[in-house]
Amino acid sequence: MTSTDQQPFLSIKDLKVHFSTEDGIVKAVDGLSFDLVKGQTLGIVGESGSGKSVTNLTILGLHDRDRTAIEGEILLDGKELLSASEKELERLRGNKMSMIFQDALASLSPYHTIGTQIGETYRKHTGCSKSEARKRAIEMLRRVGIPQPDMRVDDYPHQFSGGMRQRAMIAMALVCDPELLIADEPTTALDVTVQAQIMDLLKDLQQEFGTAIIFITHDLGVIADIADDVLVMYGGRCVERGTKKEVLSDPQHPYTLGLLNSMPSLHGAVDVPLTPIPGSPPSLLNPPSGCRFHPRCAFADKVVGDRCSTERPLLELVEDRGSACHLTDAQKQELFADFAATRHN
Amino acid sequence: MFRFLVRRLLGALVILLIISAVTFWLFYAIPRDPAMMSCGKNCTPDMLKQVRHNLGIDHPIPVQYWYWLKGIFVGRSYGDFGDCSAPCLGYSFANREPVLGTILDRLPLTLSLAFGAAVVFLIFGVGAGMIAALKQGKWQDKVASSASLLGSSLQIYFVGYIAMYFLVFKMGILDNPSYTPITESPADWFSGLLLPWLVLAIIFTANYTRMSRSQLVEQLSEDYVRTARAKGLSRSNVFLRFAWRGAMGPIVTIFGVDLGTLIGGAIITESVFSLQGVGRLALDAVNKSDLPMVLGVTLLSAGAIVVFNIVVDAVYALIDPRIRLA
Numbered sequence: 001m002t003s004t005d006q007q008p009f010l011s012i013k014d015l016k017v018h019f020s021t022e023d024g025i026v027k028a029v030d031g032l033s034f035d036l037v038k039g040q041t042l043g044i045v046g047e048s049g050s051g052k053s054v055t056n057l058t059i060l061g062l063h064d065r066d067r068t069a070i071e072g073e074i075l076l077d078g079k080e081l082l083s084a085s086e087k088e089l090e091r092l093r094g095n096k097m098s099m100i101f102q103d104a105l106a107s108l109s110p111y112h113t114i115g116t117q118i119g120e121t122y123r124k125h126t127g128c129s130k131s132e133a134r135k136r137a138i139e140m141l142r143r144v145g146i147p148q149p150d151m152r153v154d155d156y157p158h159q160f161s162g163g164m165r166q167r168a169m170i171a172m173a174l175v176c177d178p179e180l181l182i183a184d185e186p187t188t189a190l191d192v193t194v195q196a197q198i199m200d201l202l203k204d205l206q207q208e209f210g211t212a213i214i215f216i217t218h219d220l221g222v223i224a225d226i227a228d229d230v231l232v233m234y235g236g237r238c239v240e241r242g243t244k245k246e247v248l249s250d251p252q253h254p255y256t257l258g259l260l261n262s263m264p265s266l267h268g269a270v271d272v273p274l275t276p277i278p279g280s281p282p283s284l285l286n287p288p289s290g291c292r293f294h295p296r297c298a299f300a301d302k303v304v305g306d307r308c309s310t311e312r313p314l315l316e317l318v319e320d321r322g323s324a325c326h327l328t329d330a331q332k333q334e335l336f337a338d339f340a341a342t343r344h345n
Numbered sequence: 346m347f348r349f350l351v352r353r354l355l356g357a358l359v360i361l362l363i364i365s366a367v368t369f370w371l372f373y374a375i376p377r378d379p380a381m382m383s384c385g386k387n388c389t390p391d392m393l394k395q396v397r398h399n400l401g402i403d404h405p406i407p408v409q410y411w412y413w414l415k416g417i418f419v420g421r422s423y424g425d426f427g428d429c430s431a432p433c434l435g436y437s438f439a440n441r442e443p444v445l446g447t448i449l450d451r452l453p454l455t456l457s458l459a460f461g462a463a464v465v466f467l468i469f470g471v472g473a474g475m476i477a478a479l480k481q482g483k484w485q486d487k488v489a490s491s492a493s494l495l496g497s498s499l500q501i502y503f504v505g506y507i508a509m510y511f512l513v514f515k516m517g518i519l520d521n522p523s524y525t526p527i528t529e530s531p532a533d534w535f536s537g538l539l540l541p542w543l544v545l546a547i548i549f550t551a552n553y554t555r556m557s558r559s560q561l562v563e564q565l566s567e568d569y570v571r572t573a574r575a576k577g578l579s580r581s582n583v584f585l586r587f588a589w590r591g592a593m594g595p596i597v598t599i600f601g602v603d604l605g606t607l608i609g610g611a612i613i614t615e616s617v618f619s620l621q622g623v624g625r626l627a628l629d630a631v632n633k634s635d636l637p638m639v640l641g642v643t644l645l646s647a648g649a650i651v652v653f654n655i656v657v658d659a660v661y662a663l664i665d666p667r668i669r670l671a
Contacts (some may be wrong), residue, residue: 022566062574085579094577101575106568121576156666172576303348 005135008035008075010059010180015072016075017051017058017236025069026284028054031052032072035320038179039206041213043227043244045220045259047281051236060091062101074179095125097180098173101272102188104165108157114141115153118172124177140171144201157197165192167201174205181206182214187222220263224248229320235282235292238315240323252323254297257336290326291326292294298334299327346659349670353658354524362414364647366638369440372636379438379634385600400438402636410633413640434644435637439630444525444641448623452645454524458545458614461529461538463600465546470553473595477554478561478603505617512540512622522618543620545611549603556599560592567591570663602650608625609646 015255017029029051036047044052057063059074061081076079076097081089086197101107109117118140119133128136136154141149144167166186166295173181183202187195203226206213208265215226223230223244232240234253240253257278279296282288294300294308315324327335361412388396388668396456397403399413401423403566415421416433423429423436477489490652512519525533531571565588573583610624623642630638 060575062571090577090579092577093575097577099566099572101566101572107572109569109573109587111665117576121579124577158667273429314524 002294009038009077010214011037011073011075012055012059012075013075015055015058015074017054017063018069018219019064020069021285024285026161027236028284029058029343032233032238034215034231034235034238035242036212038178038212039210039224040228041215042217043223043230044214044231044233045218045223046233047218049059049284050233050283052233053184056099056214056216056234059335060093060097061180062330072105079112084319089261090124094121094173094178095176096178097182098176098178099182099184100166100169100173100186102167102185104189105157105171106163106321108165110157113154113156114160114168117170118153118175121172122175134197134234140175140181141168143205144168144171144174145197146171162192165195166198170198171203174209174211177209178211180212180214182216184216185218186215188217188219195222196225196342202226205342220248220259232259235287236284237292237324239325241295241315241317242321246321253293253325254327255293256323258296258298268296288332291324302331302335304328346670349440349659350655352657354670357459357648357655360651361367361644361647365413366410368640368643369636371414372634372639373406375634377634379636382634383438389429401435409431413637434641436631437638438635439633439638444637446628447638448588448641448645451621451623451626453526454620455608455610455615455624457488457527457534458611458620458622459604461542462545462549463612465542466549466553467600469647470550471557473550473554474557475561477558478565486558489520489558491493492553493554496547497555499549501544501613502617504547505541505614508540508544509618522620524620524622541614541620544617545607545614552577552599553596557592557596560595561588563589564588590664594661597664598657601660602655605653606646607654608649609637610642 011278012035012217013033015032016030017025019026019028025071032051032055034042044055046052058068058070059076059081060132061084063070070082072082073189076092083090084092108114110122115134115137119130122128122136123130131160136292138153141153145153146164146167152160154165157168160168167190170186181202186202187198190198199222200216202213204217205211213226215222217223227244230240230242230244232247234255240247240251242252247256248260251260255277258275262339264274274277275297282292282295288309290296290309290311291297291300291313297308300308307326311326313326316322324331332333375474380393380400380402383400384396394403402409403414412421415437416429416435420431421429421433421435425654429435429443434448436443437447443523451522473489473493477486479484509522513521520536522541523533525537527534565584567588570583570587573587574580578586590612608623609626610622612624614630615622615624616628616636623645626638627642627646630633630642659670662670
């Protein structure tokens with residue numbers, strides 16, 4: 001499912017987001033590019049601090065402008081967002097592009113009813129009356145599967161269960177039929193049953209409206225369920241890109257391989273222990289030189305010389321497929337073979 | 346709501362009972378005999394006994410307390426001195442004036458002082474806190490923060506006299522503090538109290554600046570504020586309707602306590618500006634070992650604090666729907 005036949009709806013080119021802090025400059029995102037077409041879901045995977053959430057807050061223009069230096073380009077439907085004014089962004093937010101946050105309890109205002117919060121987004125962008133907004137809120141609650149929506153619309157978030165709150169959050173994000181939906185770990189705080197329901201809901205809504213979705217998660221199981229394409233981030237950079245099938249069953253980057261090895265598989269042998277990636281995510285204040293993954297990489301010594309610690313591997317994409325690693329294809333085939341053996345039977 | 350009010354008012358009654366009992370007991374712990382003071386220099390034991398009887402302090406302490414309580418609920422008779430109908434707080438030891446009447450005479454001044462100062466410190470304190478929160482780390486924030494630090498280190502008996510010396514006597518910008526009932530002349534009421542309001546407000550303003558700044562800064566970093574921005578709401582809308590709503594609770598709480606305290610009398614302020622309010626009354630009563638007056642003022646102060654606490658809780662429930670009154 002590559003995007004060669006369609007104009008990208010969202011196009012990010014060489015995005016760099018740097019924060020200045022008291023300790024120095026944090027390179028949260030360091031040269032990220034990707035395209036997304038309508039009706040497609042891009043899964044962004046990575047550990048905490050890999051730059052996933054920052055990327056998406058930057059798309060919406062919700063970063064702290066005083067402390068952030070941004071380079072690159074973000075094009076939404078051909079419109080450049082980084083140079084857009086606050087007023088223009090306000091018109092787009094919640095309307096053409098919207099976002100679902102991870103913790104629905106903290107992300108919904110405790111002081112306003114669910115109906116008010118959904119309705120005010122609609123009113124802001126359509127200028128309709130209060131009663132119309134309320135009707136729309138009830139309709140949205142019904143659509144996301146909240147029982148008795150005409151009664152629950154006047155409830156406050158604390159009166160909803162966790163799953164219902166996340167549904168309400170989705171209803172709020174979708175109230176203006178956005179063309180781009182960014183879901184930032186929307187199911188992380190939920191139990192598995194509710195998680196599955198929420199993802200089915202997102203898939204249904206995507207089919208109905210052809211929404212482009214960016215789905216951020218650190219859970220590869222969720223990616224396997226919902227994504228069309230996958231982008232793996234590490235230390236503010238994209239290390240691997242491909243379709244879901246390519247990335248999950250034929251990883252080309254040692255980090256992706258490490259992620260896959262650290263999660264249980266239904267098809268693999270039960271007695272194979274899970275292998276965590278050694279070390280911890282890099283400090284973005286003072287990131288490792290060369291390939292940012294090299295201090296934790298199991299194969300860094302396989303590359304001739306010290307290229308891994310001196311030279312940044314470039315992401316070379318052929319039809320949106322590729323990885324940023326100095327290993328040669330032949331080396332990868334050989335070194336990653338164990339993985340293929342445990343995964344594919 | 347009704348259950349909440351009944352429950353809290355009953356609780357308030359118990360608190361006031363305890364406070365009055367403790368005050369009563371403490372009063373007798375002070376080694377001073379009000380009868381001696383009342384009797385004068387050439388006092389004979391017989392005269393002293395007579396005075397004790399007149400003041401109603403010839404009974405054991407618990408019995409005196411019981412008479413005092415009875416007076417509040419059903420009235421009290423003082424024999425040849427006359428009857429005192431409920432609610433009776435007794436008569437001053439010092440000048441035989443009725444306690445309730447004296448307090449009610451002084452109350453308008455204290456109320457004017459309290460509410461006037463509250464208006465000033467709310468506007469300036471919360472306003473400065475808001476600006477500081479919006480301009481975090483910029484010069485406006487630094488000015489507001491330094492000013493509030495300075496303000497909170499000042500004392501009324503210091504600022505009060507200096508302000509009076511310069512603004513009233515040297516430059517003549519403000520009137521000498523005095524009290525004219527608002528019903529007589531609103532203009533005189535205002536100009537007479539302006540200086541005490543400003544001075545009293547200085548101390549409180551600092552507190553409110555720091556409080557509202559820290560509350561707003563905290564609220565602005567809340568997830569739901571970010572969500573509101575992600576919905577396309579404008580910065581000012583989000584600030585006023587979302588961040589403010591969350592910041593209001595703690596501010597209302599300290600405001601309720603402060604207002605309750607002020608209504609019990611601003612003792613220092615009233616003394617500095619020679620205003621005859623409840624605070625001054627309390628001070629004089631203590632100096633004269635005037636038990637009924639001390640009890641009356643204590644009851645008023647405690648009552649004001651207790652009542653404002655109930656009001657604060659009710660307001661809190663209006664602000665935050667997660668809180669339910671029961």
